[in-house]
Amino acid sequence: MSDLVIRNANLVDGSGAAARHADVSIDDGSITAVDGPGAASPGRREIDADGLLLTPGWVDVHTHYDAQASWDPYLTPSSWHGVTSAVMGNCGVGFAPAAPDRHEWLIELMEGVEDIPGSAMTEGITWDWESFEEFLDALDARHYALDLGAQIAHGPVRGYVMGDRGAANEAATAADIAAMSAIVESGLRAGALGFSTSRTPLHKSLSGDLVPGTHAGADELMGIADALGRVGHGVFQFAPDHAEVPTSEMPWMRELARRTGRTVSVNLNQPNGAPDLWRDVLGLLDEARADGLDIVAQVAGRVVGLLMCLEGSFNPLDFHPAYGPYSALPLAERVQALQQSELRDALRAEPDDGGLFRTVVLDSIDSWWAVDDGDIDYEPEAEDSIAAVAQRTGTHPIDLIVDQLCAHDGHGMILTPFFNYAYGDLSFQYEAHRHPSTRMGLADAGAHCRVICDGGTPTFMLTHWTRDRRRGPLLPLEHVVHRQTRQTAELYGLRDRGLVAPGMRADLNLIDYDRLTFGPPRMAYDLPGGARRLVQKADGYVATFVNGVQTVEHDEFTGELPGRLIRGPR
Template sequence: MAADRYDLVIRGATIIDGTGAAGFRGDVAIRDDRIVKVAQDLATSAARKVIDASGLTLAPGFIEPHAHITDIASYPVPENFLRQGITTIVNSLHSLDQPYPLGPFLDGLKVAPNTVWTAGHSWQRKRIIGLDNRPPTPAELARMAQLTSEAMDDGAIGYATGLEYIPANFAAPDEVIALAGASRRPNAIYFSHLRDEGSALLAAVDEAINVGRKTGLPVHINHLKSTGIANQGAGGAVLAAIDAANDTGLQVSFDVYPYEAYSTYSTVLFPSWVLAGSPADYARRIDDPATRARLKQEMAGIYQAQTLGTPDSVQFREIAGDARFAGKTLRDWLRAHNRPETADGMIDALIELQRDGGFTGIFMAMADRDITAFIRHPRASISSDGDLIAFGKGYPHPRSYGAFPRILGHYVRERQVLTLEAAVLKMTSRPAQDLHIADRGMVKPGYFADIVIFDANRVTDHATFADPHRYSEGIAYLLVNGVLVIESGAVTGARPGRALRRVATNQ
């Protein structure tokens, strides 16, 4: 019968359905872009294609709740993400520009994974106010609110802030609450890169939760972490604050990536006031002896709060002043320039490097015990916080290649921090539920056929800080909307991904 015909049957896999339930052996039938049947020993005579997945694990395609993909149109088949088993990527903007107007941009996307988009505060502030350290005028705030509404009506799933970065960290809480309020729609979400992830972490978490309290929006904290040598072990207090908020009826969730270093701009090592305005304004400030003395005193504390405090805590990714040091550490730079490897020497070097254009870097800063506590928490999703990568170019953080397989290999198989079923839930149904991504995140009839098939005994991340350009292994097949984007371990080049817009009603 025509109704029994399938485009694809996947046979003999161990199915982990994304709910946290124990895995079971079974078959999955797909027609068009949907899963139509999950059962044991499905007849394959009516299937156009059959995949024998005996000995492999089948799960919902992984949902990435935070990555940097604004320029995905230039990387339509992002192999570093696909080879992690990722089928849907959320571009929760922090410091990058938001495509504008968003609707036509989404209409024109033709890429391999599904993508999800947000309205971005940093982009709005740069567009309307520039880099000035001041509150918006009423007219400017109204224009930013209008940009928020436009993006939401074009399909953004929520409002995203990156309050640690220039110029967003010039915004007072009332500005954030007003603009997040302008995003309020059915199933909209407030996304936060916290204002501080080090010594003021708890206050920053409280600020994000208060946005949810004032606006009624669910709150999702991106890449939750506790940075700095003095803040190791703070994870328990942070999780207690999140639990307390949820106990009052708020909806607060977060994602986390499994590495002890983060990656961002050199600006996080500076107080925001010194970076306001233009590069010439910065140069003028650091040339004033009294201002420079104040800056150095503040930076000494910031460096301890943002890193492990040593010259090896900073590895350059891209460095404007001298490209030879890409991939090297701050200690390497100090030795090459015959500078003292002291706290004072490090701060002077950082001030000079910022004057020459700054850098992007990898910052050793977190403790495994905090990372593990975050990963285990029931409201945690797994993320990479990764970038679109041109293979072999630059010195990216290894998370861009390996975050999800690292969970499956290191934290599940080797350390048994999570069961495989719990880990898959945190990569699938957990983010789908928290971010209101409909009909994805479970292996279930009627759901979209976003599916990953992997070898649970072999799935592994290979990228390291010293050698980052190494793809993960173990992903045998990957389907997006019923189309194979990885087949027998090879990327197919297909681009079946869809721009997923906010769903206005619960389904």
């Protein structure tokens, strides 16, 4: 008898093949058989999956759990959304290697780039390591609700080798490059899945300094990347200045891929200032693929947008001097004050601030949308923007803004996209997700805690793209499942997962597809020290299995923690 048999499931196996009904047998954490419905041998435990969707567990290759892995065995939000394997250490920031006198600097770097509260990291990180190898050992000693892999990041490596010179983005010497390359090689041999860096001017530390390595020359990038070539595994991942990718970045990316034989993975978003730049990038990826160079772009599943609320990092009222005396009051008192005509009248009056409030708020509301209390609409219509509603109803936009922020006892939110909505819809993502040289990524689970909440993107990929989209064509369910299972697993050499087939790991999701959904983000105060973060849970995960062990039952944790550190490719 098998340990577990899931019978009569609607199986989408992760390969991209058409859905089919099947029985799946599991023993000792592995899939042992995939049979036609009713054909499996008996199991010690059996699940009747009639009417349910069975998929591999999601493999999310772009997370930022480098700090959270110290204190949260459940690694939420990912484990709420069917993720069974996650890769962290992206975009050049992380916490190893870490000299004892660099801890606070690394925290400020992460807080500035990824908006993770510094107080939570100061209280929660255990720092039972100095080298990257010791960091992996510390992770290896812990148990999680999902498997976790790590990349070694440029920022901490540069700070460790070069000290203040590295933090200040001074040019690396030949000796510096050799030392950094040696650290990266040692980390890869110990089990790192890749190396990451950042070259975007958007990524700055809490003090406003650019991430170490932002202006690294080709000699530094190649010297470090040679470590990947010597070891024979690992992805070179980086966050670019989007405008530079087709010009100054692509030549060295091509040379690095050619020289090392390793995959180069570049983040790709659609900035409003260059809405068609992505087409040039995809064309260059086609050329690279034709030339046998392994260069791919990670793309997001939805808009990258700010969620403004009274509990968040900022809201539109923060830019009006009349709100200043109330901004530090407890939430309930602020909501009460905002209902009073005296404050409302003051907020409607445009301040004498040189036009700042008009520029930041009043001139921007055509790209702001109120977030309903049901499923959040990440592809909203222009006619539903705050500006359009104000004009249509004759309501002052400040009243709409205040009413929305005060809704749901002060938990109301306003969405404003800043990436991936330049066309006023998600047509960029639709095209990008169909391209052979892109990969699913950029949900940033664990990061941007107080103003962005995209860790639930794996669920959104099913609900929006395969079932609910109204403003354009859908993507095939089999394609979307493949995108965030087998394809992402293979990107990092994790060939033992992401596919429902005999011999593969039993990492699985059993989903009530017809009712799969998620609510609006909410602010939670559950980080160490009571620090805040936006959270968004799912509804419809009947079961999630990691290595054959059930971790989720009807959207609630079972308490089992079968997840372990992933050391190197499989």
